[in-house]
Amino acid sequence: IDTGNANFKDQDKRAAQLESQGLRFLGMGISGGEEGARKGPAFFPGGTPSVWEEVRPIVEAAAAKAEDGRPCVTFNGKGGAGSCVKMYHNAGEYAVLQIWGEAYTALLAFGFDNDQIADVFESWKADGFLKSYMLDISIAACRAREAAGNYLSEKVKDRIGSKGTGLWSAQEALEVGVPAPSLSMAVISRQMTMCKEERIANCKAFPNFPRGPSAEARDKSPNSPDAKQLYHAVSLCIIASYAQMFQCLRELDKVYGFGLNLPATIATFRAGCILQGYLLGPMTKAFEENPSLPNLMDAFTKEIVAGLDDCRQILAKL
Numbered sequence: 038i039d040t041g042n043a044n045f046k047d048q049d050k051r052a053a054q055l056e057s058q059g060l061r062f063l064g065m066g067i068s069g070g071e072e073g074a075r076k077g078p079a080f081f082p083g084g085t086p087s088v089w090e091e092v093r094p095i096v097e098a099a100a101a102k103a104e105d106g107r108p109c110v111t112f113n114g115k116g117g118a119g120s121c122v123k124m125y126h127n128a129g130e131y132a133v134l135q136i137w138g139e140a141y142t143a144l145l146a147f148g149f150d151n152d153q154i155a156d157v158f159e160s161w162k163a164d165g166f167l168k169s170y171m172l173d174i175s176i177a178a179c180r181a182r183e184a185a186g187n188y189l190s191e192k193v194k195d196r197i198g199s200k201g202t203g204l205w206s207a208q209e210a211l212e213v214g215v216p217a218p219s220l221s222m223a224v225i226s227r228q229m230t231m232c233k234e235e236r237i238a239n240c241k242a243f244p245n246f247p248r249g250p251s252a253e254a255r256d257k258s259p260n261s262p263d264a265k266q267l268y269h270a271v272s273l274c275i276i277a278s279y280a281q282m283f284q285c286l287r288e289l290d291k292v293y294g295f296g297l298n299l300p301a302t303i304a305t306f307r308a309g310c311i312l313q314g315y316l317l318g319p320m321t322k323a324f325e326e327n328p329s330l331p332n333l334m335d336a337f338t339k340e341i342v343a344g345l346d347d348c349r350q351i352l353a354k355l
Contacts (some may be wrong), residue, residue: 038062038063038064038065038092039051039062039063039064039065039120040066040067040080040104041116042087042118042123042124042200042201043064043066043120043123043207044117044120045064045083045116045117045118045119045120045121045124045202045293046117046125046252047117047120047312048062048064048083048084048117048119048120048260049116049117050114050118051064052064052084052085052170052330053155055243061085061086062084062088062089062093063082063083063084063088063119064082064083064084064087064117064119064120064125065080065081065082065083065084065096065104065173066080066081066082066117066119066120066122066123066124066125067079067080067081067257068081068124068127068210068309068310068311068312069101069162069212069220069309069310069311070311071076073101073309075310076098076099076101077098077101077102077109077308078100078101078310079100079109079110079126079306079308079309080096080099080100080109080110080123080305080312081110081113081119081123081126081302081305082096082111082112082113082119083112083114083116083117083118083119083120083121083122083295084115084116084119084354085115086112086115089112090331091199093112093128094171095288096108096110096166097110100309101308101309102308102309103304103307103308104307104308104318107304109304109305109306109307109308109309109310110305111298111301111304111305113297113302114296114297114298115293115294115296116293116294116295117293117295118290118293118295118297121286121289121293121295122286122297122302123202123205124202124209125167125182125206125282125285126170126306127203127206127219127222127225128202128206128207128217128282128285129201129203129220129278129282130171130196130201130278130311130312131199131223131224131227132170132173132219132222132223132278132281132282133169133204133275133278133312134218135219135222136271136274136275137171137172137175137222137228137271140158140267140270140271141154141175141179141185141317142350142352143263143267143355144157144263144267146355147255147257147263147354148255148257149257150178150257151180151188151190151253151275152179152180153257155176155179155180156258156259157259157264157267158172158174158175158176158179159258159259160259160260160264161186161268161271165169166272166315166316166317166340167268167275167314167315168314169273169312169313169314169315169316170311170312170314170340171172171311171312171314172311172314174298177192182217191243191348194228196228196230196231196233197227197230197231197235198231199224199227203220203223203224203227203273204224206285207220207221207224209285210239210281210288211291212289213285213292214259214288215281215288216281216282217281217282217284217285219274219277219278219281220281220285222227222280225338237286263351265347265353266347266350266351267347267351268347269302269340269344269347269348270344270346270348270351271348272340272342272343272344273340273341273344273345273347274344274348275316275350276316276333276334276337276341276344277334277341279316279317279333280321280332280333283299283303283324283333284332284333286299286302287299299324299328300321300324300325300328303317303320303321303324304321307321319336319337320333323336
């Protein structure tokens, strides 16, 4: 069983090589990190159905359980289906983490400090819409301080690498003709962070370019106009990122014939993995009610309409 971050196209080759030696193979992506090891992760198996059925009781027992008690695992289909799902799980993770990073940067530009940003993010959990693991760790990161009292974020090197899954996902999206700008730009943004020397040189080349907190007096509370507009903008961007991720999976299912059950796959993201959060519930329901739903965004028209103008307003202020 390969539980690593593998390119799904390699899994058929591995299965054939091992079968020639009398071994059976199952590609099974896994997400959960150290918490998943303790409390149960999400699993994304794919390959030969009979092989899956042999290990199914063990995996279902080990998997995280969603609020309805269902284990966060489903058989995703033949070939490299499981590794493909894990690839796009990671691509969605990249995109949503990028959104939270940009929300943090926007509030910094509006003059909020880390604790004020954490208060804003905390307030966004109230109605549950954005409640998620990634929001929780963003709040914790904002509040974290060194022993001396300085914000820990000020000491974190602003470079971030990647494991390849985001890049593979962006490449596959381009190859099958699915526009996935949020997924692609998240990869590009990570690549840009690695160009540290060039970024420093460019900053020196434009010494008069406005940067840092605005000197303008602003309301820095969770009820401020800036915070409310940013809430709608973030909601829109996260919906769009998930829509792109699921559209890619649907198209790749057509191209490679995985036999993917998209609502069942989305349901496995609801606990145990980094994507877990409230939104996965209504997203699963949207596809269960309409399996042929052409695009997830069709099910979130109200939130998208609310977010479009606020997104423009936030960008205009920066």
